[in-house]
Amino acid sequence: MIQFYLEVVLPNVTTGSAIQRSVNFLGNRLLDLRQTIKRCHRFFICEKESKTITNIKETYEKLQGKGIYKAMGEFDIFINYIEEYLAYFYFFTLSQRGGEVLLIQ
Numbered sequence: 001m002i003q004f005y006l007e008v009v010l011p012n013v014t015t016g017s018a019i020q021r022s023v024n025f026l027g028n029r030l031l032d033l034r035q036t037i038k039r040c041h042r043f044f045i046c047e048k049e050s051k052t053i054t055n056i057k058e059t060y061e062k063l064q065g066k067g068i069y070k071a072m073g074e075f076d077i078f079i080n081y082i083e084e085y086l087a088y089f090y091f092f093t094l095s096q097r098g099g100e101v102l103l104i105q
Helices: 002-012 017-039 051-073 075-096
Strands: none
Touching: 002 017, 002 051, 051 075
């Protein structure tokens, strides 16, 4: 998904100077995230493209010019998913090492 946003979605955002700075910022954060994930690659279980990602890409293509609006409108969902996955991974790793995890509700 990171590659999809970096190579397909973000380059197609219609830009003005203020928007371009924001798009560049998002792109740079995704590049940083991709580097972090690569360093932890051996811990991630999925290496193949999932059916869900394939469906997302197909929907993007079907929507043609409107696909960019859908993709950017759902960017927060993508980021929330990554955040939850990494938090789960972090807590799972701690529990495997015998660390105590304190969850605040």
